[in-house]
Amino acid sequence: MPDPADITSLPLLQEEALEAYSTLLHKLLDDLEEMSASEAGGCTRLLYSPSWLEAQHYLADFMKERGLGVSFDEAGNLYGCLQGTRNDAPLYTGSHIDTVQSGGKFDGALGVAAGIAALLYLKETYGEPSRSLVALSLSEEEGSRFPFAFWGSRSITGLSSWAAAGELKDAEGITLQQAAEAAGFGPDSGLRSGIEAPAGYVELHIEQGSVLERTNTSIGVVTGIVGQKRIDITVQGEANHAGTTPMSYRKDALAGAAEMISEVRKQAIAYGDPLVATVGNIEVFPGAVNVVPGTAQFTLDIRHTDQAILHEYTEFILQRIQTIADSYELIASSEEHLAVEPTPMNPTWVENTVEICEQLGLSYRKMPSGAGHDAQIFASKCDVAMIFVPSKDGISHNPLEYTSREQIDQGFKVLIELLHQYGYRGKTDEEI
Amino acid sequence: MPDPADITSLPLLQEEALEAYSTLLHKLLDDLEEMSASEAGGCTRLLYSPSWLEAQHYLADFMKERGLGVSFDEAGNLYGCLQGTRNDAPLYTGSHIDTVQSGGKFDGALGVAAGIAALLYLKETYGEPSRSLVALSLSEEEGSRFPFAFWGSRSITGLSSWAAAGELKDAEGITLQQAAEAAGFGPDSGLRSGIEAPAGYVELHIEQGSVLERTNTSIGVVTGIVGQKRIDITVQGEANHAGTTPMSYRKDALAGAAEMISEVRKQAIAYGDPLVATVGNIEVFPGAVNVVPGTAQFTLDIRHTDQAILHEYTEFILQRIQTIADSYELIASSEEHLAVEPTPMNPTWVENTVEICEQLGLSYRKMPSGAGHDAQIFASKCDVAMIFVPSKDGISHNPLEYTSREQIDQGFKVLIELLHQYGYRGKTDEEI
Numbered sequence: 001m002p003d004p005a006d007i008t009s010l011p012l013l014q015e016e017a018l019e020a021y022s023t024l025l026h027k028l029l030d031d032l033e034e035m036s037a038s039e040a041g042g043c044t045r046l047l048y049s050p051s052w053l054e055a056q057h058y059l060a061d062f063m064k065e066r067g068l069g070v071s072f073d074e075a076g077n078l079y080g081c082l083q084g085t086r087n088d089a090p091l092y093t094g095s096h097i098d099t100v101q102s103g104g105k106f107d108g109a110l111g112v113a114a115g116i117a118a119l120l121y122l123k124e125t126y127g128e129p130s131r132s133l134v135a136l137s138l139s140e141e142e143g144s145r146f147p148f149a150f151w152g153s154r155s156i157t158g159l160s161s162w163a164a165a166g167e168l169k170d171a172e173g174i175t176l177q178q179a180a181e182a183a184g185f186g187p188d189s190g191l192r193s194g195i196e197a198p199a200g201y202v203e204l205h206i207e208q209g210s211v212l213e214r215t216n217t218s219i220g221v222v223t224g225i226v227g228q229k230r231i232d233i234t235v236q237g238e239a240n241h242a243g244t245t246p247m248s249y250r251k252d253a254l255a256g257a258a259e260m261i262s263e264v265r266k267q268a269i270a271y272g273d274p275l276v277a278t279v280g281n282i283e284v285f286p287g288a289v290n291v292v293p294g295t296a297q298f299t300l301d302i303r304h305t306d307q308a309i310l311h312e313y314t315e316f317i318l319q320r321i322q323t324i325a326d327s328y329e330l331i332a333s334s335e336e337h338l339a340v341e342p343t344p345m346n347p348t349w350v351e352n353t354v355e356i357c358e359q360l361g362l363s364y365r366k367m368p369s370g371a372g373h374d375a376q377i378f379a380s381k382c383d384v385a386m387i388f389v390p391s392k393d394g395i396s397h398n399p400l401e402y403t404s405r406e407q408i409d410q411g412f413k414v415l416i417e418l419l420h421q422y423g424y425r426g427k428t429d430e431e432i
Numbered sequence: 433m434p435d436p437a438d439i440t441s442l443p444l445l446q447e448e449a450l451e452a453y454s455t456l457l458h459k460l461l462d463d464l465e466e467m468s469a470s471e472a473g474g475c476t477r478l479l480y481s482p483s484w485l486e487a488q489h490y491l492a493d494f495m496k497e498r499g500l501g502v503s504f505d506e507a508g509n510l511y512g513c514l515q516g517t518r519n520d521a522p523l524y525t526g527s528h529i530d531t532v533q534s535g536g537k538f539d540g541a542l543g544v545a546a547g548i549a550a551l552l553y554l555k556e557t558y559g560e561p562s563r564s565l566v567a568l569s570l571s572e573e574e575g576s577r578f579p580f581a582f583w584g585s586r587s588i589t590g591l592s593s594w595a596a597a598g599e600l601k602d603a604e605g606i607t608l609q610q611a612a613e614a615a616g617f618g619p620d621s622g623l624r625s626g627i628e629a630p631a632g633y634v635e636l637h638i639e640q641g642s643v644l645e646r647t648n649t650s651i652g653v654v655t656g657i658v659g660q661k662r663i664d665i666t667v668q669g670e671a672n673h674a675g676t677t678p679m680s681y682r683k684d685a686l687a688g689a690a691e692m693i694s695e696v697r698k699q700a701i702a703y704g705d706p707l708v709a710t711v712g713n714i715e716v717f718p719g720a721v722n723v724v725p726g727t728a729q730f731t732l733d734i735r736h737t738d739q740a741i742l743h744e745y746t747e748f749i750l751q752r753i754q755t756i757a758d759s760y761e762l763i764a765s766s767e768e769h770l771a772v773e774p775t776p777m778n779p780t781w782v783e784n785t786v787e788i789c790e791q792l793g794l795s796y797r798k799m800p801s802g803a804g805h806d807a808q809i810f811a812s813k814c815d816v817a818m819i820f821v822p823s824k825d826g827i828s829h830n831p832l833e834y835t836s837r838e839q840i841d842q843g844f845k846v847l848i849e850l851l852h853q854y855g856y857r858g859k860t861d862e863e864i
Binding site: 211226243244245247248252255274276277280281282288289 | 639701709733
């Protein structure tokens, strides 16, 4: 546990150096954006593709030239190590540069660029840390080329392997292992990071929501990553002629589904934040203007930071769906196809981050992350922390994704202070 | 107006002859089914296709051999005339033999077969009528090959022409006129029916709904064909991340649409029969499990026999949709793309049909037709009547379509009596 006394003796950030390394951070973001600008707008860097590989090597060269110890591992994860003077387990910071198709400039790239810039700032300002600090650019967080989100961090933490993921295919039928090998990685590449397992993982990320913007808050101190359930609901009624079937004879699958969808929302509001429940899609069969729908299928996405509440709401809403089905003489069935448990952030780190915000005079808000991040993978092996900065209009995975330089620099400062605290201030592994 | 005294002097149906002509009716239905059995099940006879043409010529030959005056017109409508002794305008009876893809055995075909069999029964039993009676097999009632329902009856009544419909294309890009010409019809074929404009049109049809079956009723005495509105509703909200957007920030187009769909049903029930309102399809954009829907589009089909109520409900529900949109901070817009006014059947004929049912000891029910029929086209030019027989489970446009021989024969008797009343009992055009 950190000593609160340490917190109050935070070193003043060196404003001039900060300005220089903020410029460097933004140069990295600009360069990454430029080198992978997509014809359809935004950035496209799919794992192991030429544009991803170019960007990953660009970052490797960038770090090498500036004195970090650079290595790749067999999954293509990139490490830039600022070697510590003690044998403490290293502290990792970073994110990913893979994107969705026509993604934004900041999702993932911000955490990578900020991690690199933070290490270089710390190196110049304070010299060697006591604990090794490692900037990371992880492989396939999005799952946008291969259907396997968090492949990079799963590989590092040993939660997955080539045996489990290597045969997964992209849209063109190329396997993950084939693509990795074509890019110079893969199980036979002999590539090793040479970096020890982490004591902790810290990630700066855009919020991808609009809570910070709407509440005019600079920093989101992430308390946990939500757990999630995805369930498909099928409602079976009876297709009938829309003209010749009186209202009282109908077993209208869509009419029933509509009431279920209203109920999902109403009950989610009743449960209150941070519960969110979303029906993102619905399909109706036969789906003709003049036929009473015989079948309706809709998706259900439920998230909460507390597993017990996630479970309780899910059970409750499934029961309500059955009751509504009964009252419409319909048959409802459900199929769960994703269940991810919530990931709490380390509470001490949360408090440290809060204290740093207070020291720096930055407005902050403790909040959940409604989206998934590599931190939830690292959480199974070490303590994790996440720092959010605002997303304009909450937009992400879109060329319109935007966070201002000022907002980024505020998050960058918090990241630097957190890394400084655990890299230079003498905390041992036990204290982490 | 018919003299009620006439009604009470209905001739007794000749049971033996009836049995023979019922057998003939069912032979026609069986033959039509057999010669156009679809590989995918059921019957497929698309307008001007080889199977339709074969069936139409089969019917022409069948009538010719039995002494009816047979002719085709340029649209391919088939006429079988039992010539009357007076110059009164003829009475038409019939339906259509074109089907949807993999349609049933009875929709349309029953009215054609029953019309032919009724004329042959009357000819044998009573000889020449005073008023000409004409059995009709009309072209393209369904609109299943060309997007132009009622082409045959529209052509006869002058409500449409080759200039208006000839260039309409089927799914393969063949125009209606090209297809007609390939089948031996078309504007240059010189084909004319030689039949005068009708004094009236009577059609026997399956209900295509389940009201008669559920109420254990033999005959549906159609009081009118419903008017109909088809309206597309677009609901515009804001697409957002399903994980990072708290419930209170959402402008969820599907949540709003769901409440609108519930309201359509609730208000239709409140208005009461015969109003029916159906949302047959909905589409959601972007339609991803993890994205709050930004747009929802759904169809609305509203029917009633009374134009004023049809209009009132439509206006009311569109207003309710706006109110719901406002309460969800959504923008709703509507586009009407079909508006058909109700078609009342001739009230005297309705009463005559009721009296015939009572004379014959058949249970009957005055009811609207929720589906469209050629009668609504003829209604602009002459008096019309329709007789319904039950449809098992209300199923139509499907190989499972079924009406028993006994049920059909009951409708056949009513049709014969109605034709007899106006063809043999001395009623003048003024009386019709």
